[in-house]
Amino acid sequence: MSSLLQVSYRRVTxxxxxxxxxxxxxxxxxxxxxxxxILTDTHCKVPxxxxxxxxxxxxxxxxxxxxxxxxxxxxxxxxxxxVVLHRALSFEAGVLQRWWLRMLNTTVLLxxxxxxxxxxxxxxxxxxxxxxxxxxxxxxxxxxxxxHMFSLFLLLYxxxxxxxxxxxxxxxxxxxxxxxxxLTGVGxxxxxxxxxxxxxxxGILLPILV
Numbered sequence: 705m706s707s708l709l710q711v712s713y714r715r716v717t718x719x720x721x722x723x724x725x726x727x728x729x730x731x732x733x734x735x736x737x738x739x740x741x742i743l744t745d746t747h748c749k750v751p752x753x754x755x756x757x758x759x760x761x762x763x764x765x766x767x768x769x770x771x772x773x774x775x776x777x778x779x780x781x782x783x784x785x786x787v788v789l790h791r792a793l794s795f796e797a798g799v800l801q802r803w804w805l806r807m808l809n810t811t812v813l814l815x816x817x818x819x820x821x822x823x824x825x826x827x828x829x830x831x832x833x834x835x836x837x838x839x840x841x842x843x844x845x846x847x848x849x850x851x852h853m854f855s856l857f858l859l860l861y862x863x864x865x866x867x868x869x870x871x872x873x874x875x876x877x878x879x880x881x882x883x884x885x886x887l888t889g890v891g892x893x894x895x896x897x898x899x900x901x902x903x904x905x906x907g908i909l910l911p912i913l914v
Contacts, residue, residue: 713788716781716785717785719778719781720778720781720782720785723774723777723778724774724775724778726774727770727771727773727774727775728757728760728761728771728774730770731760731761731767731770731771732760734766734767734770735755735760735764735767736755738764739764739767742763742764743755743759743760743763743764756831758826758830758831758838758842759831761827761830762826762827762830762831762832762838763830763831763832768830771827772827772828775823775824775827779820779824782820783816783817783820786812786813786816786817786820787813789812789816789856790809790810790812790813790816793809793812793859793860793863794806794809796863796864798862798863798864799859799863802862802863805859805862805863808855808858808859809859809863811855812852812855812856812859815848815851815852815855816852818848819845819848819849819852822841822844822845822848823845825837825841825845826838826841826842826845829841846890846893849886850886850887850890853879853882853883853886854883856879857876857879857880857883860872860875860876860879861876
């Protein structure tokens, strides 16, 4: 059976990573050059070195439009990425043989959809326009993405056919490193966000890395 269009999964994955990183770097350079005083201003007027992702990508122009354009480009490929992974794992021998792994596979897909909804929510509902909603979505997004990564790692570990191939082992190690980085980032975000709300100087220093 022939197909009208074939797209390399590897290229799509690279595209999904490069575009947001490029957009974030561009908004960072433009924002710090044009709006440094505005972006590092705090609600309690304490000194600050850096800005938050929310301020950087959602408050000033043209940074807001650049970030939203980048997210618009990768939104559908990211959503489809979850669907492709779900279908691929559905045919793994370990998943086919265990009903609870099939349920976990579906849960991973639902978490992926929820994660994308929250990411788009914090992108298009900025902190400048919807502060309370935006903050709630940020915290929920971090929790959901962490749960998604852990569930996916568990599914891949339990659902893959034994013994693992070299490629599978490398993929598992990579995902484990990503999970550790994500945990560290969430911890840093919570720590510095609390410092920010408590009006401590330089309370927003690392959340740009989360």
